[in-house]
Amino acid sequence: MNFQAIKAIYRYEINRTLRTWKQSIASPVISTSLYFIVFGSAIGSRMMDIDGVSYAAFIVPGLILLTILVESINNAAFGIYMPRFTGTIYEILAAPISAFEIVIAYVGAAATKSVVLGLIILLTARGFVDFSIVYPFWMLAFLVLISVTFCLFGFVLGVWADGFERLQIVPMMVVMPLTFLGGSFYSINMLPGIWQTVALFNPVVYLVNGFRWSFYGVSDVNAALSLSMIFLFMLICLSVIWWIFKTGYKIKV
Amino acid sequence: MPDEAIISVSNLSKVYPSGFQALDNINLTIKRGEIFALLGPNGAGKTTLISILCGLVNPGPGELKVDGLDVVKDYRAVRRKIGLVPQEISISMFETVWATVNLTRGLYGKKPDNVYLEKLLRSLSLWDKKDNKLMTLSGGMKRRVLIAKALSHQPQVLFLDEPTAGVDVELRRDMWQMIRGLKNDGVTIILTTHYIEEAEDMADRVGVINKGRIVLVEEKAELMKKLGRRELVLELPAPLPALPAAVQIDGLVLSADGKKLTYTYDTRSDYGEIGRVIRTLYDHGIEFRDLQTSQSTLEDIFVSLVSGNDANAVESKGGAQ
Incomplete structure (x- = not known):
C-alpha cells in the first residue's frame, strides 16, 4: 500500500474543503438550519406527533440525510472530476498508486467531510429542536455507511460526467426528489395504500428509516433491511468503480 | 555503466479506440544517464x-521495461523511478506552489x-513564490512548477x-542549464521538442519518430556527421x-546570375575535396572575392527525414538501438 499517496490526496482534498469552508460547510449548515426553523419550530409545532415522536424531531434524521446525500455526491464527484477537467489527473495516473488507493483517498476525504458536516448539522439541530438518540452507535454507523456509499456513487458520477451540468443533474434532479419523497418529512404509513408500495421502490426510504430508527427506535421498514440496502448499493457502486478502473472508462485510453 | 539500457521498448504498437494507429512496432532503447531527444x-x-x-495510456502489444522492470506488472516500482513534465500546463490553479509540489512528492510514496x-524550488527560482497561488504565476513560472513537481520525488528518469514550448529565450536557456545539471546528477532525460536547436544543443542521441514508427536513432554527433551537408x-x-x-x-553549381558558385558536399567526404575544387577553379582562371561555408542543422536533417528523403536509407543504417 502506498500510504503516503493516500495521505497526500486525502490531505489535499481536506484542504480544498477547508479553503472553501463557506461553501462546503457553512452553506449546507445554514440551509438545513432554515429547514429546522421553518418545518421544525414554526410549522412543526402545529403538526401532530408521528409514531410518538414530535414532528420537529421526526424530520431531523431525514433533513440531515438530505444534506449528507447531496453533499457526499457533490464532494466526491468534484474531487475526481476537477483533476479530469483541469488535466491534473495525469499525476494521479502516473503515480505508483493503485485504483483501490485512489478510491480510498478520494472517497475517504469526501466521506470525512460528509460525516463532520452531518455531526455539525446534528449539533445545530439541537439548537432548534428537542430530540434524543436511542442508539448513538448505530446512528454513527448509519451516518458513516451512508456517507461512504454516496461518496462512492459521487466518484462514479465524477468519472462519468463530461461537464458541470451533468455533475449537478443527478444530485439535484434525482437524489433530492427521491429524498423528499423518501419519507424525510413523513412516515410512508401516512401515504394512501398503493403509494406505500410504490414508496418501497425508492431506495432513500430505507436510508431515511434506518437512520431514523437509530434516533428514535421507530421505522417504517426493518432496520436490518435498511442496513442491507445500504450495503447492496455500496456493492453496486464498488462494482462500477472496479469496472471503471479495469476498462479505464473516461480515465485512460 | 553508461551504455546500460534504462528503458527498453520492444515491438510496441498502439491503436486508439478510434482506430488511429499511434505507434507501429516501436523498438527503442534509452541508455542510462543520457539525454535522448525524440x-x-x-x-x-x-x-x-x-x-x-508513464502509465497515462494503456499499452498495446509489445514489451516495455524500465530499469529491467515491466511497466505494467511492476508499475509501482517503475513509476517511482519516473518523473513527467507534461506538454500542457495542467495544474490546480488555486493551490500554492509549496502544496502542489508536496502533493506530487506524496503521490510517489515519498515522505x-x-x-x-526548498533546494529544488531555489534551483528553479521558485522559492520566493512558494506561498503564491499557481494562478498568480506567469506561464514560464507555471512551467517551472511542472518541472519542480516532476523532480519532487527524485526520479531516475525524467520525461x-x-x-x-511557449517559454521565453532566457527561461529556455535556464531550463537547458538545469537539464544539463540533472544529467550530471545521473538522471536519464527523454526530451520531446519542436525546437530542434534544443535537441542539437543538449541531446546525446536523437530519435526521429514519424507516423508511429521510429525512423532513426543515432548519436547526435554521428548523425550530424552522417547526414549533415556542408556548403561552400x-x-x-x-x-x-x-x-x-x-x-x-x-x-558545383553556378547561380542563375552567374555571380555565385555553390559547392555542396557531404561531411563524410574528404576535406581535401574543397582544396581540389578551389585549385581547379584557379587553374581555369576563375577567381573569387569571398567565400562562406555552412553546415546543415539538425532541423534540416529532421525535415529531410520526415519528408522521407533519407528515411529509408537511414532506417537501415541507424535502426533503433
Whole structure:
C-alpha cells in the first residue's frame, strides 16, 4: 500500500474543503438550519406527533440525510472530476498508486467531510429542536455507511460526467426528489395504500428509516433491511468503480 | 555503466479506440544517464510513447521495461523511478506552489522532505513564490512548477514533453542549464521538442519518430556527421556566363546570375575535396572575392527525414538501438 499517496490526496482534498469552508460547510449548515426553523419550530409545532415522536424531531434524521446525500455526491464527484477537467489527473495516473488507493483517498476525504458536516448539522439541530438518540452507535454507523456509499456513487458520477451540468443533474434532479419523497418529512404509513408500495421502490426510504430508527427506535421498514440496502448499493457502486478502473472508462485510453 | 539500457521498448504498437494507429512496432532503447531527444512532427506518436511509459495510456502489444522492470506488472516500482513534465500546463490553479509540489512528492510514496524541496524550488527560482497561488504565476513560472513537481520525488528518469514550448529565450536557456545539471546528477532525460536547436544543443542521441514508427536513432554527433551537408559558397568578382567544361565537378553549381558558385558536399567526404575544387577553379582562371561555408542543422536533417528523403536509407543504417 502506498500510504503516503493516500495521505497526500486525502490531505489535499481536506484542504480544498477547508479553503472553501463557506461553501462546503457553512452553506449546507445554514440551509438545513432554515429547514429546522421553518418545518421544525414554526410549522412543526402545529403538526401532530408521528409514531410518538414530535414532528420537529421526526424530520431531523431525514433533513440531515438530505444534506449528507447531496453533499457526499457533490464532494466526491468534484474531487475526481476537477483533476479530469483541469488535466491534473495525469499525476494521479502516473503515480505508483493503485485504483483501490485512489478510491480510498478520494472517497475517504469526501466521506470525512460528509460525516463532520452531518455531526455539525446534528449539533445545530439541537439548537432548534428537542430530540434524543436511542442508539448513538448505530446512528454513527448509519451516518458513516451512508456517507461512504454516496461518496462512492459521487466518484462514479465524477468519472462519468463530461461537464458541470451533468455533475449537478443527478444530485439535484434525482437524489433530492427521491429524498423528499423518501419519507424525510413523513412516515410512508401516512401515504394512501398503493403509494406505500410504490414508496418501497425508492431506495432513500430505507436510508431515511434506518437512520431514523437509530434516533428514535421507530421505522417504517426493518432496520436490518435498511442496513442491507445500504450495503447492496455500496456493492453496486464498488462494482462500477472496479469496472471503471479495469476498462479505464473516461480515465485512460 | 553508461551504455546500460534504462528503458527498453520492444515491438510496441498502439491503436486508439478510434482506430488511429499511434505507434507501429516501436523498438527503442534509452541508455542510462543520457539525454535522448525524440523528434517528430505533430501526431507522430511522441506523446503516446511517453504516455504509455508513464502509465497515462494503456499499452498495446509489445514489451516495455524500465530499469529491467515491466511497466505494467511492476508499475509501482517503475513509476517511482519516473518523473513527467507534461506538454500542457495542467495544474490546480488555486493551490500554492509549496502544496502542489508536496502533493506530487506524496503521490510517489515519498515522505515530506522540506530541505530537499526548498533546494529544488531555489534551483528553479521558485522559492520566493512558494506561498503564491499557481494562478498568480506567469506561464514560464507555471512551467517551472511542472518541472519542480516532476523532480519532487527524485526520479531516475525524467520525461520532458515539449518543456520549453511557449517559454521565453532566457527561461529556455535556464531550463537547458538545469537539464544539463540533472544529467550530471545521473538522471536519464527523454526530451520531446519542436525546437530542434534544443535537441542539437543538449541531446546525446536523437530519435526521429514519424507516423508511429521510429525512423532513426543515432548519436547526435554521428548523425550530424552522417547526414549533415556542408556548403561552400564562392562569390565571384564578375558574373560568369557558364562553367567551363573542364570545371564540371559534381556538386558545383553556378547561380542563375552567374555571380555565385555553390559547392555542396557531404561531411563524410574528404576535406581535401574543397582544396581540389578551389585549385581547379584557379587553374581555369576563375577567381573569387569571398567565400562562406555552412553546415546543415539538425532541423534540416529532421525535415529531410520526415519528408522521407533519407528515411529509408537511414532506417537501415541507424535502426533503433
